[in-house]
Amino acid sequence: MDYHDTLDFLIDVFGGAEKLQKLLGVGPSALSNYRTRKHLPLIQARKLSKIAPQFGFNLDPHNLKISFKNENQNLEILLIITGGIAAYKALELIRRLKDFDFSITSVMTESAKKFITPLSVTALSGNKVYSEMFDFTEEQEMGHIQLARKADLILVAPATANFIGKLANGLADDLASTICLVTNAPIYIAPAMNPQMWSNIATKDNCATLLSRGFRFLGPDDGNTACGEIGSGRFAETGYIISEIQMALQKKVNKKVNNNNLEHLKLLDGIQILITAGPTFEPIDPVRFVGNRSSGKQGYAIAASCAAAGASVCLISGPVNLETPGGVRLIQVETADQMKEACEKEINADCVICAAAVSDWKPIKVANKKIKKTPETNPKISLTKTPDILSFIGHHPSRPKLVIGFAAETDNLETNAKNKRKIKNADWILANPIFQSSASVFNSDSNEIFFISDKESLYWEAKSKISIANKLTSKICEYFSCFQQKEVT
Numbered sequence: 001m002d003y004h005d006t007l008d009f010l011i012d013v014f015g016g017a018e019k020l021q022k023l024l025g026v027g028p029s030a031l032s033n034y035r036t037r038k039h040l041p042l043i044q045a046r047k048l049s050k051i052a053p054q055f056g057f058n059l060d061p062h063n064l065k066i067s068f069k070n071e072n073q074n075l076e077i078l079l080i081i082t083g084g085i086a087a088y089k090a091l092e093l094i095r096r097l098k099d100f101d102f103s104i105t106s107v108m109t110e111s112a113k114k115f116i117t118p119l120s121v122t123a124l125s126g127n128k129v130y131s132e133m134f135d136f137t138e139e140q141e142m143g144h145i146q147l148a149r150k151a152d153l154i155l156v157a158p159a160t161a162n163f164i165g166k167l168a169n170g171l172a173d174d175l176a177s178t179i180c181l182v183t184n185a186p187i188y189i190a191p192a193m194n195p196q197m198w199s200n201i202a203t204k205d206n207c208a209t210l211l212s213r214g215f216r217f218l219g220p221d222d223g224n225t226a227c228g229e230i231g232s233g234r235f236a237e238t239g240y241i242i243s244e245i246q247m248a249l250q251k252k253v254n255k256k257v258n259n260n261n262l263e264h265l266k267l268l269d270g271i272q273i274l275i276t277a278g279p280t281f282e283p284i285d286p287v288r289f290v291g292n293r294s295s296g297k298q299g300y301a302i303a304a305s306c307a308a309a310g311a312s313v314c315l316i317s318g319p320v321n322l323e324t325p326g327g328v329r330l331i332q333v334e335t336a337d338q339m340k341e342a343c344e345k346e347i348n349a350d351c352v353i354c355a356a357a358v359s360d361w362k363p364i365k366v367a368n369k370k371i372k373k374t375p376e377t378n379p380k381i382s383l384t385k386t387p388d389i390l391s392f393i394g395h396h397p398s399r400p401k402l403v404i405g406f407a408a409e410t411d412n413l414e415t416n417a418k419n420k421r422k423i424k425n426a427d428w429i430l431a432n433p434i435f436q437s438s439a440s441v442f443n444s445d446s447n448e449i450f451f452i453s454d455k456e457s458l459y460w461e462a463k464s465k466i467s468i469a470n471k472l473t474s475k476i477c478e479y480f481s482c483f484q485q486k487e488v489t
């Protein structure tokens with residue numbers, strides 16, 4: 001489907017151009033502008049993705065792909081309801097997930113049962129509710145291990161501060177927390193609590209621990225919380241939770257849906273890919289840093305695309321303002337040194353893609369207090385080179401089979417990129433021309449690439465960063481399928 005078709009399709013499914021304009025809060029000229037520029041801003045796509053479930057489908061805001069509800073049959077969500085005031089919202093969530101044909105099995109903590117009854121949960125989900133750890137009958141018919149293993153995804157909604165704390169500390173003192181320790185399924189957490197509780201350092205630390213272990217958070221939102229206070233801690237919108245769950249399960253869903261990503265869906269199964277993305281910030285003092293304008297969008301799009309093609313993806317990211325793509329393990333870093341260290345720990349991958357815009361220099365000395373502004377003197381900041389991560393990986397004794405680097409170049413693009421490939425011992429270089437102002441290149445949603453390998457020099461015309469990511473993923477699929485064939489023969 002080309003972009004015009006995609007937009008026309010969206011107009012149709014959302015009930016016509018006028019309806020879509022209303023939903024987006026724009027006039028006819030903006031819509032025609034999106035068509036001309038072949039670009040629906042992500043913020044608008046997200047708006048549509050939030051309301052799409054009301055129209056009977058889900059929309060992936062990153063690639064505008066639509067999946068219809070009956071595609072979810074046989075996908076099993078284990079919903080853990082914990083004891084917060086927002087527990088009643090789990091009922092609405094179950095109803096909506098059922099509308100999308102997910103199969104829901106629910107587990108309630110003892111506290112959750114003080115807020116809503118297991119009977120309501122059973123009635124809405126159409127399945128038995130589990131709660132007891134030491135119940136002979138329950139263990140016999142569906143024990144904690146089977147419950148954990150049959151789930152395609154575990155959703156904790158609402159998640160109390162207490163339950164988040166238990167997960168972060170690996171406690172297993174009730175059925176719900178034990179299941180979370182036993183499972184192989186991805187765990188999604190939708191916290192809901194009093195804003196003070198959410199901003200408490202203990203809760204923050206627990207969430208950071210869980211994030212670093214690959215748990216995903218949905219919300220919380222800002223606004224009026226169920227306990228009556230205003231702030232961050234509100235249970236996320238049901239539509240948002242459903243669309244994120246749908247996206248997370250897209251890999252399984254895609255196996256049943258005939259969409260245009262199918263051809264390379266399984267091709268990266270079993271392949272480990274390490275990706276770096278975003279800028280690095282090199283501190284001058286506790287508040288200032290040397291950095292650059294990289295948004296991280298290209299690296300994140302590649303991570304999403306490789307994960308959708310079945311790869312196991314580790315994304316090492318500098319400071320960005322982007323959501324972690326579903327199924328991707330994120331390691332957050334700030335400086336070039338931290339990025340290099342994280343890359344070294346994760347180097348046992350099959351492929352590495354260095355898409356981060358690593359700062360070239362860092363201050364030699366970092367002041368441990370904020371440097372004071374004085375009328376007489378300007379501070380002198382001496383810089384030194386940061387580690388060259390691509391070259392480090394390219395020459396590493398455990399070098400991954402396929403090493404890919406990015407090069408932002410202003411002139412002599414092809415020659416510079418070819419030289420860079422050799423010097424860094426990379427297999428492929430993706431060079432982006434920076435002809436426009438740097439701000440537009442780094443923040444834009446599109447990119448233009450010269451692909452350089454030892455055999456090829458190709459031009460990939462300006463396309464969305466998602467399209468470029470898909471193109472690169474296809475190339476990686478080709479590479480690994482050839483490689484596997486060579487290994488077999």
Ligand SMILES: Cc1cc2nc3c(=O)[nH]c(=O)nc-3n(C[C@H](O)[C@H](O)[C@H](O)COP(=O)(O)O)c2cc1C
Binds near residue numbers: 086110159160192
């Ligand atoms: C009326 C009431 C409302 C509560 N609401 C919340 C809440 O929204 N979020 C939360 O984290 N804890 C809330 N709590 C505290 C939890 O119920 C308490 O921490 C409990 O131990 C959680 O148990 P669980 O995590 O096993 O479900 C509330 C307690 C009461 C009495």
